[in-house]
Amino acid sequence: MAPPSEVLTAERILEATEEVLRRYGPAKATVVDVARALGVSHGSVYRHFRTKAALREAVTKRWLDRTSEALAGIAAEAARGPEDRLRAWLLALFEAKRHKAGDDPELFATYxxxxxxxxGAVDEHLADLIGQLADIVRAGVESGDFTSADPVTTARAVFQATARFHDPGYHREWELPGAQDEFDAVVDLLARGLRAA
Known part of the structure; x- marks a missing residue:
C-alpha cells in the first residue's frame, strides 16, 4: 500500500498509468496494473476514475494537453508579428509530434x-489547436498583415494543409530526407497566401 504521507491524487494515477502503458501497451495494461504500481487497491483508482475508459481518456487528454499548452504560449506572443508567430507555431507542432514519435516510439504507438x-479528448484537442491558429490569423487581419474573411475557416484550412506534418498517420515520413524542406515549402506557400495584398 502507498505510504500514508502520499495522498492518492488523479495526477499520481495518471503518471502511473502512463508508465504502465509504456510497459505493457494499451492492449494488456489494466487498472489492476496501475493500482499495483501505486501500491493501492484497484478500488482506490476507481474512486478517481469511474471506468477504465475514463482513465484512458484522461491519460490521453493529459498527453495531448502538453502539446496544446506549449503551442498556446507561441500563439499568445504579442511581441512577435503574426507571420512569425504562425511559422513558429507550425514548426513547434511539427517538432513536438516528431519528438513524440522518435523519442519514445512505444509510447507514441500506445497514445x-x-x-x-x-x-472526445481528440476533438477537444483539435478544437483547441484550431482556435489557437484562428487567434494568430485574427491578429494578422487586425494588424493588416493577413487577409481573411473568416479566421476560423482559414485556421482550419492551414491546419489541414499541414496535416502531413502533425497527423500521427504520417509519422514514418517525418524523419525522411527532405521532410523539413517540404515542411518549409508548405509553410512559405501558406504565409504568402495569407499576406495582405
Whole structure:
C-alpha cells in the first residue's frame, strides 16, 4: 500500500498509468496494473476514475494537453508579428509530434491507439489547436498583415494543409530526407497566401 504521507491524487494515477502503458501497451495494461504500481487497491483508482475508459481518456487528454499548452504560449506572443508567430507555431507542432514519435516510439504507438478510442479528448484537442491558429490569423487581419474573411475557416484550412506534418498517420515520413524542406515549402506557400495584398 502507498505510504500514508502520499495522498492518492488523479495526477499520481495518471503518471502511473502512463508508465504502465509504456510497459505493457494499451492492449494488456489494466487498472489492476496501475493500482499495483501505486501500491493501492484497484478500488482506490476507481474512486478517481469511474471506468477504465475514463482513465484512458484522461491519460490521453493529459498527453495531448502538453502539446496544446506549449503551442498556446507561441500563439499568445504579442511581441512577435503574426507571420512569425504562425511559422513558429507550425514548426513547434511539427517538432513536438516528431519528438513524440522518435523519442519514445512505444509510447507514441500506445497514445495513437488511445487517441483513436478517445474521440472526445481528440476533438477537444483539435478544437483547441484550431482556435489557437484562428487567434494568430485574427491578429494578422487586425494588424493588416493577413487577409481573411473568416479566421476560423482559414485556421482550419492551414491546419489541414499541414496535416502531413502533425497527423500521427504520417509519422514514418517525418524523419525522411527532405521532410523539413517540404515542411518549409508548405509553410512559405501558406504565409504568402495569407499576406495582405
Amino acid at each position: 495513437t491507439t488511445l487517441a483513436s478510442e478517445s474521440s
